[in-house]
Amino acid sequence: MNNSVEIKNLDLHFGAVKVLQNLNLEIGKGEFLVLLGSSGCGKSTLLNCIAGLLDVTAGQIHINDTNVTWSEPSERGIGMVFQSYALYPQMTVEGNLSFGLKNAKLPKAEIAKRVKRASEILQIEPLLKRKPAALSGGQRQRVAIGRALVRDVDVFLFDEPLSNLDAKLRAELRVEIKRLHQKLENTMIYVTHDQIEAMTLADRIAIMRGGQIMQLGSPDDIYGRPLNRYVADFIGSPSMNFFDGAITNGAFTVGDLTIPLTGYDFVSGGPVDGAATLGIRPEHVVTGELVENEPIRIDVDVELIEPTGSDKLIDCEVAGHPFRVRMDGQAQVSVGEKLRIGIDPARASLFDAATEVRL
Amino acid sequence: MVETSSVPLTGPQGPKPRKALSRRNVFLYGTLLLITLYYALPLYVMIVTSLKGMPEIRLGNVFSPPVEITFQPWAKAWSEACTGLTCNGLSTGFWNSVRITIPSVILSIIIASVNGYALANWKFKGADAFFTILIFGAFIPYQILLYPMVIMLREMGLYGSLGGLVLVHTIFGMPILTLLFRNYFTSLPEELFKAARVDGAGFWGIYFRIMVPMSLPIFTVAMILQVTGIWNDFLFGVVYTGPDTYPMTVSLNNIVNSTQGVKEYNVNMAATILTGLVPLTIYFVSGRLFVRGIAAGAVKG
Numbered sequence: 001m002n003n004s005v006e007i008k009n010l011d012l013h014f015g016a017v018k019v020l021q022n023l024n025l026e027i028g029k030g031e032f033l034v035l036l037g038s039s040g041c042g043k044s045t046l047l048n049c050i051a052g053l054l055d056v057t058a059g060q061i062h063i064n065d066t067n068v069t070w071s072e073p074s075e076r077g078i079g080m081v082f083q084s085y086a087l088y089p090q091m092t093v094e095g096n097l098s099f100g101l102k103n104a105k106l107p108k109a110e111i112a113k114r115v116k117r118a119s120e121i122l123q124i125e126p127l128l129k130r131k132p133a134a135l136s137g138g139q140r141q142r143v144a145i146g147r148a149l150v151r152d153v154d155v156f157l158f159d160e161p162l163s164n165l166d167a168k169l170r171a172e173l174r175v176e177i178k179r180l181h182q183k184l185e186n187t188m189i190y191v192t193h194d195q196i197e198a199m200t201l202a203d204r205i206a207i208m209r210g211g212q213i214m215q216l217g218s219p220d221d222i223y224g225r226p227l228n229r230y231v232a233d234f235i236g237s238p239s240m241n242f243f244d245g246a247i248t249n250g251a252f253t254v255g256d257l258t259i260p261l262t263g264y265d266f267v268s269g270g271p272v273d274g275a276a277t278l279g280i281r282p283e284h285v286v287t288g289e290l291v292e293n294e295p296i297r298i299d300v301d302v303e304l305i306e307p308t309g310s311d312k313l314i315d316c317e318v319a320g321h322p323f324r325v326r327m328d329g330q331a332q333v334s335v336g337e338k339l340r341i342g343i344d345p346a347r348a349s350l351f352d353a354a355t356e357v358r359l
Numbered sequence: 360m361v362e363t364s365s366v367p368l369t370g371p372q373g374p375k376p377r378k379a380l381s382r383r384n385v386f387l388y389g390t391l392l393l394i395t396l397y398y399a400l401p402l403y404v405m406i407v408t409s410l411k412g413m414p415e416i417r418l419g420n421v422f423s424p425p426v427e428i429t430f431q432p433w434a435k436a437w438s439e440a441c442t443g444l445t446c447n448g449l450s451t452g453f454w455n456s457v458r459i460t461i462p463s464v465i466l467s468i469i470i471a472s473v474n475g476y477a478l479a480n481w482k483f484k485g486a487d488a489f490f491t492i493l494i495f496g497a498f499i500p501y502q503i504l505l506y507p508m509v510i511m512l513r514e515m516g517l518y519g520s521l522g523g524l525v526l527v528h529t530i531f532g533m534p535i536l537t538l539l540f541r542n543y544f545t546s547l548p549e550e551l552f553k554a555a556r557v558d559g560a561g562f563w564g565i566y567f568r569i570m571v572p573m574s575l576p577i578f579t580v581a582m583i584l585q586v587t588g589i590w591n592d593f594l595f596g597v598v599y600t601g602p603d604t605y606p607m608t609v610s611l612n613n614i615v616n617s618t619q620g621v622k623e624y625n626v627n628m629a630a631t632i633l634t635g636l637v638p639l640t641i642y643f644v645s646g647r648l649f650v651r652g653i654a655a656g657a658v659k660g
Contacts, residue, residue, distance in 0.1 A: 053556060072559075073556045073557045073559075074559030079557070080557045082550040082553065082554060086553065087554075088551065088554075100557070103558055104559055
């Protein structure tokens with residue numbers, strides 16, 4: 001068996017509220033899996049179930065081929081890092097790191113060795129004698145990671161560990177977590193609502209909604225070939241442009257615009273006539289000199305410009321639908337101007353209008 | 360840095376000036392002063408009277424300071440004042456009260472804190488029902504339970520003893536103290552508790568190593584509430600103890616209300632102050648912690 005964590009037919013209800021429903025998930029050894037979703041989608045609940053902090057209503061959880069559904073959190077071979085760090089305020093950093101090991105009745109020498117190793121990896125050696133109150137946010141989160149590290153476990157659970165940090169520090173620690181994963185090569189399950197974190201860290205991403213997994217796949221897959229409209233809309237910032245139209249004779253029509261679907265990779269093999277939604281990412285719209293290379297070219301009026309420094313986001317209208325285009329930050333454009341844009345159907349996404357599933 | 364140059368300004372600038380003797384300030388501090396006087400005056404009268412001799416008191420100048428300061432009434436109140444047949448003063452009652460208060464406070468706080476911790480962090484089956492019943496207990500008038508309690512203590516062989524009264528105080532302190540501790544523990548971050556469970560700490564491990572060290576303010580609040588409440592208790596003291604085991608409040612009542620001989624106002628005042636001294640001291644020593652604890656624990660929940 002190569003799976004580190006297996007979740008089988010998992011249900012979790014709080015009274016009448018079904019938070020998780022018949023959830024199945026297999027996580028390979030050494031894999032970095034990110035659970036991504038908006039708040040209330042059940043991602044943190046799932047993590048708490050894996051950790052053993054919540055009793056499941058039905059189903060099983062296996063860690064390292066052992067059924068741990070009824071095991072105590074400390075017996076599951078997991079380490080957990082929390083959003084609020086959850087450091088014990090009255091203990092020093094050293095005390096925080098060694099608390100779990102003392103509870104496990106490890107010999108003193110072994111505890112000292114492990115604390116030393118963890119503090120070296122995370123570069124918190126000078127802080128060992130300090131109390132958490134005397135640490136900055138980033139240092140606290142390092143200590144919290146260290147507390148999971150000293151346990152010498154195969155599975156790390158992260159519950160939105162970077163959400164309490166400011167943007168710059170978050171980017172730094174994100175890289176550190178990625179480096180840590182490359183170095184330790186253990187399984188990591190990471191909960192976040194930040195899609196950038198998810199994309200940069202994950203081997204695979206599970207996008208959750210209403211206690212179910214909407215799509216499980218590599219970041220490239222999820223970004224490039226979203227399985228349904230929810231995932232397509234959720235991933236990507238600014239979000240995807242959608243056109244509600246129909247497929248007729250192998251072409252997508254919306255209003256007076258017809259887009260031939262040559263080059264589009266249909267899941268089912270070929271186009272089927274019927275109502276459909278076409279999604280195009282703002283960053284996949286071509287502007288400037290390269291427009292003439294694209295299969296479809298449209299002229300639009302620039303309605304609004306949002307400069308972000310690196311990019312400019314242009315709001316316009318295509319076939320009666322609001323449409324956003326990403327341009328280079330240096331592009332010269334002003335409101336009211338005509339802009340010629342190019343679209344390649346091969347990079348677009350088509351969804352069934354009723355089921356919202358990818359065509 | 361962007362370079363800036365100062366521009367000369369006219370008109371209002373910087374903080375708005377405020378008058379020290381504004382109508383608002385006069386009203387505010389005047390009211391505060393008046394209320395302070397209102398509450399401090401009786402204490403002043405008591406202290407002044409307790410330091411006077413009986414002839415001076417008979418002159419009737421209640422507010423005048425003592426001409427000749429004497430501590431004799433205090434000594435008499437402590438060791439000689441008569442209650443009925445015995446003339447041992449308050450000292451017996453004082454030591455009885457000490458022997459009642461200390462075990463009651465310790466016992467009730469230990470039990471209530473564990474109760475509150477279990478209710479806040481270890482949701483067990485029927486926890487909500489248990490909590491509701493407990494809180495309901497806080498609203499039952501004590502008088503209803505006086506007689507059933509007498510029978511219970513008699514059957515247990517504790518009636519009239521200090522142990523019986525300790526038990527009564529511990530039980531009656533339970534609802535409010537449990538509520539206090541539960542609310543405080545609920546306000547502590549839940550993730551700490553989760554982290555400790557992942558770290559392999561059990562029920563008692565988390566209680567002693569994580570929860571208790573973080574709960575000094577609420578333990579102080581509970582201690583003050585209990586010391587004051589139990590020390591000042593009269594009803595349970597007079598019902599559940601006998602003359603040998605009367606707490607200080609009952610002794611005080613017997614001294615002040617004894618109908619024989621002359622009314623010694625100075626001794627009565629001294630005895631009353633002596634009785635109130637213990638809760639007063641506790642409050643002055645830990646008042647700051649008390650306020651902090653109340654703010655931390657009682658607001659949320």
